[in-house]
Amino acid sequence: MIPFLLRRLWQSLILLTIVSMIGFAILYLAPGGPMSQFAQSAQMSQEDLDRIARQLGLDRPLPVQYWDWLLRMLSGDWGRSFRDNSPVWSVIGSHLRATFELMAVSTLIAIALGCWIGILGAIRRYSIFDMVATVGAMVALSIPTFWFGLIAIYLFSVQLGWLPAGNRQTIGDGSFLDVAHHLIAPALVLALVETAIWARFMRSAMLDVIGQDYIRTARAKGLPEQAVLRGHAMRNALLPLITLAGLQFPTLLGGALVTETVFTWPGMGRLFLDSVEYRDYPVVMGILMFSAVMVLLGSLLADMLYAVADPRIRMG
């Protein structure tokens, strides 16, 4: 296990360096810059714009800026946001909780609902439930997340008035119930696509497993059907889904970006969009590196869990 971890760590470092170089180059070579937001102010002269750009270090050659950023990053200093002058880590940190809250709840909903639909669909293959679930999953996968979000807002907020039309909490409240009330719509919308993916994977994995010899043997031994499904089929069918869980992380982050925008959720997705729009390079790079680390960690964790769950898999 330890040689495996060390190898993965080394590979991850190389990958992160490549990601940072590409990210930095794309960001800085893209036309436009952070000074553009002030360019139309009558009070701003070109001298002022040049002076501020110089103070932000934007007048230096690209490799120098990258090297400076890398050294500071390695020493734990992620720089300061061009927009609000706060340290990047604190800007990201202030948005993390909202995103993780949304992702955790929607992931739990997606796993619970998706697995249940998938298993039931496999057991009752070609039944009405299975067909409805299949068509439902296809619809959920085909329609963009923002559309579901807008429909949910129109229906439950504007027309029925049951749910708030966005935000994470009522300002001045923020109690558990209030946050939960605000969480319902975005978490369900974000969970919708995830549920469809989990249901399709679970159905397929379950169908693979229940056709295996050991399931026939268990049934032949006279085990009750429930025990066969729970004790033998489900446990083995869940194995490939561990990998799915790891690989779904970036997809979930992407989905959160759209959901956060539609529901005005103050998370990382919106921060990323805002920062790109304002060309807030330090924050964009910070989010990029943070996401890359999270994706690598998710993948590593999936590999390790896979080995723990299936003793036949060895690492080293």
Place this chain on the structure above:
Amino acid sequence: MIDSKAGRGTSRRELLGLGLGAGAASLLGGLGGAYAQARPLVPPQKPRGQVIAGISQEPTVFNPLMPGSEVDQGVWWQLFNPLWSIDPQGRLVADLASEVPSVENGGLSADGLVWKIKLRRDVKWHDGTPFTAEDVKYTLDLINTPGFRVRNRVGHSLVREITVVAPDEIHWRMESAYSPYLSILALTFIVPRHILEKAQDPNTAPFNSAPVGTGAFRWGERVAGDHLLLQANPAHHGEGPYLERVVFKYIPDLTMLYTQFRTGQIDYLGLSGISAHFVKEAQGLRGRKLSLSPTAFIEHIALNLEFAPFADKAVREALYLGMNKQARIEALYYGLPVPTESFLPQQSWAYDPSLPAQRHDPAKANALLDAAGWARGSDGIRQKNGVRLEFANSTTVGNPGREQSQQLLMQDWRTLGVAMRINNMPGAVIWGEFWQKSKFESVMVGSNFMLGNDPDVTPRFSSKAIPAKAGSGLNTYQYQNPEIDRLLAEGASQFDQAQRKATYGKIQKIIRDDLVLLPIYQTVMAEGIKDGLQGFAANINCSSNCWNMRSWFWAS
């Protein structure tokens, strides 16, 4: 002002009770406006309730001397005070100063070089420390400190020999007479010396993310990406505050912003305002009112005068004659904006209403181009001396109004034998070097040309303000005219408003005649206000209509 409760009458008694808000409404005139009050105005004895102001940009800069957006300035107005401010009628009103300096009261010397400012004695910072002349001196010194990331130094760089005469009096000398400085100081907020001077680097001082001011509201909390909460400052020296809390709620999507205003989660929707296509619906919402507030932004076609076809005045005139301005205003903006001929808003004291009104006259435009030697080629596009009458027009992508406007312009100008191409880009690209260094051919843009409420347009039209020619300013049109240079210098050194009005009238006439830019309209913003919220008064002279939140309160 449009009352969403269409058809509701106002009784004589209610009219008598209208007070300040209605007074402001009548004074603003035109479309303008203050939010007419439908109930008697009785501010509460103690601050009560909160207002949630929905905004589409996030406030992020809280040091009021640093580069910030209009939405940041909306927050600064609550936390800080300038020496004097500008009211909706364009008058300077003393704030931290006890009176606005003038030649008459001895605050300004006759030559405009010596300034003597008297300050209020009853002002305290939010932490209880008394405000003094040392704070004013510190602020002016900080602005001119080389390493400090100040927004700009226009006017401030002329200040010399600052002397604190007493805790409530400060004097300085100007290197040269510069009358717009009165207006610039009206938008310069004073920062606390006793806090900022302790910081190792004022650029990264903790003050910048938890500011201490003298304003009607104190810093509360900021939830990044979501909202900013300010608490009432009961020790405020001026009027109000009448609200316990003010919340700036950030919602980047304009449709979502409007939806939350519609569902009642937002009490006031300002800054970006309500999109034109929602205005009619918003007028019918129960419990909501709209204020159609003129802004200082002039939508225009910016022409790069160094681009060969635009160097010919006949081409500029023909393009302007060929533009169906009114059709655009009606079809795309539901008749909200006001057509204009000047770069100044029509509420400015220096606005010249006698400028010739544009007519849509394609026949005359064609004749003008024929006479100027621009002959139609085989493809119908005109050319002269091998130069085709073809150019690109650029604006920010994702602005449907402007993008549709470009389509109409293409059609308008095509009939003249002029080929316009659309070359749109994201904001961060177009307003970068492309705009700043005049790399464009033509741009569709809305600009506020004024310095506060001052009509000095030296940074826009002076021949020394062309960035592409190493100038200091934003004359991206690359316009050069010795007569304009002379008039700009004259206007900036005059202190008599009547004289200045005459000078800037001449400047407006020359700019209109030369068609340095093709003016389209003055922007009017539709702002939404929940019924019962009192005190709102649009102020074109401030960068944000949140300027007077200290006077806002809920009708009891």
